[in-house]
Amino acid sequence: GKDGKWLFTLHNASVMPFLQYADNRELRKKIWMAYQNRGNNGNKIDNRTNVVHMASLRSEKARLLGYASHAHYVLEERMAKTPENVYNLLDQLWKPALEKAKAEEADIKKMMVADGIKDEVQPYDWRYYTEKIRKERYSLDEQEIKPYFSLENVRNGIFEVTKNLYGLQFKELKDVPKYHEDVTVWEVSEKDGRHVGLLYMDFFPRASKRGGAWMTSYRKEKMTEGKRVAPIISIVCNFSKPTAGNPALLTFDETTTFFHEFGHALHGLLSNVTYESLSGTSVPTDFVELPSQIMENWAAEPEVLKMYAKHYKTGEVIPDALIQKLQESATFDQGFATVEYLAASYLDLNYHSLTGALTQNIVPFEEAAMKKIGLPSSIIPRYRSTYYTHIFSGGYSAGYYSYIWSGVLDTDAFDAFKQKSLFDAATAKSFRINILEKGGTADADVMYRTFRGAGPSIQPLLRKRGLEAIK
Numbered sequence: 024g025k026d027g028k029w030l031f032t033l034h035n036a037s038v039m040p041f042l043q044y045a046d047n048r049e050l051r052k053k054i055w056m057a058y059q060n061r062g063n064n065g066n067k068i069d070n071r072t073n074v075v076h077m078a079s080l081r082s083e084k085a086r087l088l089g090y091a092s093h094a095h096y097v098l099e100e101r102m103a104k105t106p107e108n109v110y111n112l113l114d115q116l117w118k119p120a121l122e123k124a125k126a127e128e129a130d131i132k133k134m135m136v137a138d139g140i141k142d143e144v145q146p147y148d149w150r151y152y153t154e155k156i157r158k159e160r161y162s163l164d165e166q167e168i169k170p171y172f173s174l175e176n177v178r179n180g181i182f183e184v185t186k187n188l189y190g191l192q193f194k195e196l197k198d199v200p201k202y203h204e205d206v207t208v209w210e211v212s213e214k215d216g217r218h219v220g221l222l223y224m225d226f227f228p229r230a231s232k233r234g235g236a237w238m239t240s241y242r243k244e245k246m247t248e249g250k251r252v253a254p255i256i257s258i259v260c261n262f263s264k265p266t267a268g269n270p271a272l273l274t275f276d277e278t279t280t281f282f283h284e285f286g287h288a289l290h291g292l293l294s295n296v297t298y299e300s301l302s303g304t305s306v307p308t309d310f311v312e313l314p315s316q317i318m319e320n321w322a323a324e325p326e327v328l329k330m331y332a333k334h335y336k337t338g339e340v341i342p343d344a345l346i347q348k349l350q351e352s353a354t355f356d357q358g359f360a361t362v363e364y365l366a367a368s369y370l371d372l373n374y375h376s377l378t379g380a381l382t383q384n385i386v387p388f389e390e391a392a393m394k395k396i397g398l399p400s401s402i403i404p405r406y407r408s409t410y411y412t413h414i415f416s417g418g419y420s421a422g423y424y425s426y427i428w429s430g431v432l433d434t435d436a437f438d439a440f441k442q443k444s445l446f447d448a449a450t451a452k453s454f455r456i457n458i459l460e461k462g463g464t465a466d467a468d469v470m471y472r473t474f475r476g477a478g479p480s481i482q483p484l485l486r487k488r489g490l491e492a493i494k
């Protein structure tokens with residue numbers, strides 16, 4: 024209601040664009056301070072004592088059950104097994120990520136000096152200057168990219184990748200019940216025509232639909248009296264709708280999301296187990312993103328892009344120059360992104376490795392945790408304690424590391440293909456039999472080693488994020 028003025032809130036979708044684009048450094052500082060102090064203002068919605076209580080009670084519960092800490096209790100059933108294994112992975116990634124972030128900070132500092140700012144780089148400078156550097160170096164224009172990623176071409180590309188890997192065929196069914204006219208239904212079958220399952224795809228936003236993207240099962244695969252009950256799987260996204268005369272055109276992020284959810288769908292569709300409770304995606308949370316994230320790797324391979332990224336009007340294959348831009352921009356800012364993520368993972372684990380009650384105020388507790396890993400003052404953990412909903416209300420306690428754990432798995436697994444060829448038949452068969460078909464019927468670590476012949480290496484992840492060159 025104020026003429027010529029705008030209102031910004033502390034929601035991510037409001038704060039982040041402000042931090043990226045607002046030229047006024049004082050205002051960036053103001054919104055940033057408010058953002059990172061959410062739940063920490065000494066008023067009636069201050070979360071500090073809640074965090075102390077929760078961390079203490081979780082520790083007590085774990086000890087009553089005979090575990091050293093909440094993390095020991097949670098991780099026993101995960102692929103990681105112990106807090107030591109998680110710390111070990113985080114420690115290996117920390118140094119290269121920090122080195123890259125420091126190099127990124129030096130670039131930012133240079134730009135600030137050019138802008139006449141003598142101050143050190145502050146957290147409210149990162150996103151602003153990163154955006155400027157991104158523009159200067161990569162000038163990636165979304166409008167230039169999108170015509171090559173029509174929904175139909177991307178879908179056909181995914182079908183093609185899946186056919187090359189697992190021999191699967193997809194046929195649209197027009198005469199099955201569905202809950203909305205936007206939904207399409209596909210019969211999935213083996214190369215020899217045997218029925219695998221049904222796949223529902225629901226792509227466009229509507230008023231009653233939740234945001235985001237996910238995969239779900241209407242009927243999970245299982246065996247009944249020696250017969251396979253075929254799964255009915257669904258993937259749901261929120262892509263921009265086609266407009267008059269134009270098909271739905273995806274950004275490369277959305278394209279990646281489609282490949283990702285399709286990977287979860289394959290996990291559900293190819294499941295080949297006896298019990299529904301162990302079927303498909305019923306696996307530990309630090310393993311469940313392997314089948315989905317590995318698919319994202321194919322999406323970005325030049326050889327695969329040339330198969331599906333074709334201009335929706337002219338049919339022209341995506342030019343090499345655009346592919347190169349996409350690839351270069353993929354490693355940009357990964358030092359910062361990895362560091363703020365790892366810092367939050369350490370913080371999570373520190374709270375949940377307590378072997379007794381938390382007796383300290385959480386502000387110094389968090390400070391000490393960040394000092395221990397040497398987090399630069401220009402970066403804060405992706406979530407600070409008082410608004411770390413993932414771990415205090417979102418079911419990710421002692422589990423925030425899972426994203427990068429899965430990241431190590433998917434890049435290492437994809438490397439098994441790359442060492443031979445993108446669609447190597449023997450590797451695909453092994454991935455299908457040892458991982459996609461198995462659901463939760465075996466130990467995740469054993470499944471992985473059976474597929475790969477060894478435990479995962481972190482090198483492919485470092486390479487993918489551009490963290491490898493710096494030693």
Ligand SMILES: [Zn+2]
Nearest residue numbers: 283287312315
């Ligand atoms: Zn996922």
